[in-house]
Amino acid sequence: xxxxxxxxxxxxxxxxxxxxxxxxxxxxxxxxxxxxxxxxxxxxxxxxxxxxxxxxxxxxxxxxxxxxxxxxxxxxxxxxxxxxxxxxxxxxxxxxxxxxxxxxxxxxxxxxxxxxxxxxxxxxxxxxxxxxxxxxxxxxxxxxxxxxxxxxxxxxxxxxxxxxxxxxxxxxxxxxxxxxxxxxxxxxxxxxxxxxxxxxxxxxxxxxxxxxxxxxxxxxxxxxxxxxxxx
Numbered sequence: 170x171x172x173x174x175x176x177x178x179x180x181x182x183x184x185x186x187x188x189x190x191x192x193x194x195x196x197x198x199x200x201x202x203x204x205x206x207x208x209x210x211x212x213x214x215x216x217x218x219x220x221x222x223x224x225x226x227x228x229x230x231x232x233x234x235x236x237x238x239x240x241x242x243x244x245x246x247x248x249x250x251x252x253x254x255x256x257x258x259x260x261x262x263x264x265x266x267x268x269x270x271x272x273x274x275x276x277x278x279x280x281x282x283x284x285x286x287x288x289x290x291x292x293x294x295x296x297x298x299x300x301x302x303x304x305x306x307x308x309x310x311x312x313x314x315x316x317x318x319x320x321x322x323x324x325x326x327x328x329x330x331x332x333x334x335x336x337x338x339x340x341x342x343x344x345x346x347x348x349x350x351x352x353x354x355x356x357x358x359x360x361x362x363x364x365x366x367x368x369x370x371x372x373x374x375x376x377x378x379x380x381x382x383x384x385x386x387x388x389x390x391x392x393x394x395x396x397x398x399x400x
Contacts, residue, residue, distance in 0.1 A: 180370060181366065181370070182368070184371060188371060192369075192371050196374040196381070199263070199374060199375055200378040200385075203378060203379070207270060207382075210268065210271035214271070214275055220279050221279065224276040224279035224280070233336050236273075246263070246265050247380070249261070250375055250379045263378065263382075277394070280397070281397055289393065292392045296388050296392050299351075299355060307363050312363065313363055315363065317359060318360060320356060321356055321360060328353065344398050347398070354387040355388065357384040361377075361384055
């Protein structure tokens with residue numbers, strides 16, 4: 170069957186096996202590239218000595234301003250990747266989002282590197298194993314996890330309210346919150362993977378990789394926090 174007969178707006182699930190495989194390969198290759206870029210950025214920040222000044226600057230200001238800026242960048246990047254017909258704009262959105270994640274991770278990684286040596290590598294391994302397991306579950310079962318959308322929306326809203334409340338009123342969000350957020354990130358991986366396989370148009374593999382990267386980063390953040398709390 171000629172894949173050129175398909176419109177770019179046709180969901181991947183309606184394509185032939187070769188075209189679906191091509192889309193999935195492109196999506197996960199871009200996800201791998203995003204993870205590598207994130208890792209190289211962090212290495213660059215730390216090797217150059219920028220990480221310490223960045224961490225001190227971010228920890229010394231209102232965390233709400235940092236989070237607010239990140240939310241804006243996240244919203245713009247996701248919207249651009251989802252809606253733009255320009256591949257250059259989609260790649261720029263992915264690159265901008267990876268850079269924003271790399272910056273917001275600096276304080277947590279700086280604290281982990283200095284006060285809990287070894288936990289960063291452990292958190293990375295746990296996150297990758299968790300991501301691979303959840304992805305394999307979706308591919309093996311072919312189950313539609315769209316029913317998780319409502320839970321993810323409400324869970325995200327509750328998490329934001331608790332984080333803002335913690336910043337404003339000075340209470341700590343302990344290990345149970347981090348565990349709940351890891352579970353939320355796991356649900357997001359199930360939902361995103363299912364959504365990508367069933368509903369994404371074939372030309373949106375960049376946007377698909379951005380969504381997966383966001384969920385992986387969320388899981389890594391809270392796995393790292395859990396491991397740090399045990400030191």
